[in-house]
Amino acid sequence: MPPRFGNLDLKTFANFASTIGGFKTSELVLKGARILEIHNEIDDDPADALIPRTMHPAIPAYAIINVMHAPESPVGPFSIAEVRIAGRTGVRPRGFVLRSYCGSEAARKELSSRWGFPMAPGEVSLTLRHDRVVGKVVAGGVTVLEVELVDRDAISGADIQYIASMHLARNSEDGKLVLVQVDPEYTFSKAERGKPRIVTLDAAAFGAAPHLRLMNPIMASYATADMTLPRLRYICNPELPAMQGTTKIAA
Amino acid sequence: MKFGLFYEISVPRPWGPDTEKVVYDNCLEQVRLADELGFDNVWAVEHHFLEEYSHCPAPELFLTACAMITKRIRVGHGIIVCVPEFNHPIKIAERTAVLDLLSGGRLEVGTGRSATWTELGGFRANPDETKKTWDEFVHCLPKMWTQERYSYQGRSWSMPQRTIVPKPLQKPHPPMWVAVTSPGTEIDAAERGMGSLGLTFGGFAEQDEKVKRYRKIIRNCEPVGSFVNEAVSTVNFLYCHEDDAEGVKIGKRLTGTFNYLAAQLLAAREAYPTKSYPSLGLLPSLRHDAAGPGDESGAPEGIAMGNPARITRELKKWESVGVDRVNFLLNALETVPQEKVLASLRLFAKEVMPHFQSKGDAAAAAAGGR
Numbered sequence: 001m002p003p004r005f006g007n008l009d010l011k012t013f014a015n016f017a018s019t020i021g022g023f024k025t026s027e028l029v030l031k032g033a034r035i036l037e038i039h040n041e042i043d044d045d046p047a048d049a050l051i052p053r054t055m056h057p058a059i060p061a062y063a064i065i066n067v068m069h070a071p072e073s074p075v076g077p078f079s080i081a082e083v084r085i086a087g088r089t090g091v092r093p094r095g096f097v098l099r100s101y102c103g104s105e106a107a108r109k110e111l112s113s114r115w116g117f118p119m120a121p122g123e124v125s126l127t128l129r130h131d132r133v134v135g136k137v138v139a140g141g142v143t144v145l146e147v148e149l150v151d152r153d154a155i156s157g158a159d160i161q162y163i164a165s166m167h168l169a170r171n172s173e174d175g176k177l178v179l180v181q182v183d184p185e186y187t188f189s190k191a192e193r194g195k196p197r198i199v200t201l202d203a204a205a206f207g208a209a210p211h212l213r214l215m216n217p218i219m220a221s222y223a224t225a226d227m228t229l230p231r232l233r234y235i236c237n238p239e240l241p242a243m244q245g246t247t248k249i250a251a
Numbered sequence: 252m253k254f255g256l257f258y259e260i261s262v263p264r265p266w267g268p269d270t271e272k273v274v275y276d277n278c279l280e281q282v283r284l285a286d287e288l289g290f291d292n293v294w295a296v297e298h299h300f301l302e303e304y305s306h307c308p309a310p311e312l313f314l315t316a317c318a319m320i321t322k323r324i325r326v327g328h329g330i331i332v333c334v335p336e337f338n339h340p341i342k343i344a345e346r347t348a349v350l351d352l353l354s355g356g357r358l359e360v361g362t363g364r365s366a367t368w369t370e371l372g373g374f375r376a377n378p379d380e381t382k383k384t385w386d387e388f389v390h391c392l393p394k395m396w397t398q399e400r401y402s403y404q405g406r407s408w409s410m411p412q413r414t415i416v417p418k419p420l421q422k423p424h425p426p427m428w429v430a431v432t433s434p435g436t437e438i439d440a441a442e443r444g445m446g447s448l449g450l451t452f453g454g455f456a457e458q459d460e461k462v463k464r465y466r467k468i469i470r471n472c473e474p475v476g477s478f479v480n481e482a483v484s485t486v487n488f489l490y491c492h493e494d495d496a497e498g499v500k501i502g503k504r505l506t507g508t509f510n511y512l513a514a515q516l517l518a519a520r521e522a523y524p525t526k527s528y529p530s531l532g533l534l535p536s537l538r539h540d541a542a543g544p545g546d547e548s549g550a551p552e553g554i555a556m557g558n559p560a561r562i563t564r565e566l567k568k569w570e571s572v573g574v575d576r577v578n579f580l581l582n583a584l585e586t587v588p589q590e591k592v593l594a595s596l597r598l599f600a601k602e603v604m605p606h607f608q609s610k611g612d613a614a615a616a617a618a619g620g621r
Contacts, residue, residue: 004264039523056515059517086517088515090511090514091510091511091514092514093521155526156526158529160524161521161524163521191524193524218368218372218523219524
């Protein structure tokens with residue numbers, strides 16, 4: 001088995017963990033969600049400190065920067081932006097979410113308590129221009145993230161593959177830290193891709209300093225899709241490899 | 252049916268000063284034995300940067316070494332990545348010709364385009380272009396091998412008139428193959444009169460359908476080369492042991508290790524949205540099929556693991572769906588000790604190969620090697 005595992009400092013990251021109210025949440029459909037996603041390679045060895053022991057690093061390591069606007073939801077419209085580190089839980093591609101910024105307090109509460117999103121307050125915007133799509137996060141009056149898709153080019157939604165997320169959360173029932181797998185489903189109505197441009201990425205604001213070092217840009221995509229946040233199916237012990245510490249909680 | 256070996260050359264961490272040397276030496280020892288036992292061919296992949304999974308970026312060198320220590324086994328240079336950032340077509344024509352000369356006309360040429368971002372990104376190749384450049388390269392190569400003077404003005408590359416030397420020993424040129432991973436690539440192979448070098452395990456039903464489609468289309472192909480290489484090859488694992496339960500147990504460890512390793516790589520499609528890679532390619536198929544349902548022994552359907560009787564039964568099924576050749580992965584991360592790999596090869600040659608050979612071929616296998 002590959003001996004390279006993540007070595008995230010759980011004690012430090014526990015400070016960012018949300019409290020999840022059990023694992024029996026129902027689905028939530030976010031109709032017409034607009035999603036900007038940037039893929040960028042990152043420095044391999046330090047990135048091992050950005051994923052838990054549950055995961056293997058991707059080869060090469062890369063970060064996924066995702067900015068999403070949901071125009072309608074039970075808690076009203078909201079935007080969310082996050083940085084994930086791609087890896088594998090066992091043989092499955094997964095992205096460990098460092099932190100999720102969102103301006104809507106109601107959305108933060110909903111997403112953290114039901115799916116364990118590691119929420120932080122911040123104003124998130126997703127702006128369309130003719131030549132680019134811009135995603136931005138301002139937290140505490142400071143721009144902590146600004147990314148762009150440049151030179152928009154139409155593609156098929158079938159060409160896009162989003163990988164599932166892993167959220168470090170604290171279970172309200174026993175107070176233990178747990179990794180929650182969240183694997184949304186998407187029905188695409190529109191998709192584009194273009195060159196990625198990262199204007200600002202404040203690694204410290206995502207709890208990733210000094211380990212997150214941007215390297216080779218890969219690609220940016222932008223899509224409109226009905227996004228279904230699913231029932232939770234798997235949780236993992238963040239201190240064990242996925243092959244040993246995964247629990248199936250629903251079919 | 253013919254049998255061969257298929258090398259990714261995976262090297263386990265931790266990497267000591269001679270870890271890679273030991274793995275390469277083990278592979279060469281296996282090839283030497285396989286030659287004596289009557290195996291027909293040995294293939295080596297071209298992969299770059301795939302740490303642990305494959306430390307085989309220069310298969311032509313490994314295959315030259317293979318050719319130097321063997322007498323009969325054919326050497327399969329595959330999969331040559333037909334993408335300009337990886338390989339210039341002139342260099343491909345030249346080095347394959349040299350390998351054919353040095354091996355005494357034993358070369359098979361496999362072609363492909365890479366399926367991982369790890370490699371494509373590493374060479375700064377554009378995933379959108381790889382299918383197109385592959386097509387261009389495979390049309391050029393036979394002419395570069397056979398024409399005394401050659402010039403070309405194409406889409407992805409060009410050259411003024413020159414004499415490309417040397418020429419291959421095999422006339423008119425070595426057989427050409429296409430690596431088939433994505434669904435439909437067997438059609439690309441058939442339309443161009445090339446052999447289908449399957450790299451996914453696939454189930455029997457899926458393979459049956461693919462082979463029928465391939466055989467039907469190749470009847471009316473426009474061959475890229477001077478002849479049609481109608482042949483269907485698949486890849487498989489091999490672990491053969493007198494005790495069926497032991498064979499299945501070690502075989503499953505081998506397949507599990509390989510598939511786990513494969514899953515750590517970054518498929519082109521995962522990182523880079525493009526219609527050029529409609530599926531995740533090789534990796535998910537390997538995982539799914541080699542871990543698929545089997546019988547009560549736990550051996551997955553179609554995989555050559557267990558005792559000789561079981562392996563013969565599974566390979567007969569492949570034969571029945573029209574597969575001409577099966578190439579075996581013998582190890583992954585040195586999970587199986589070298590002496591067990593060699594014993595497995597010997598037992599396979601002695602007990603399984605005779606069921607698939609003509610009388611003339613059986614002599615070497617029956618001898619069981621040295």
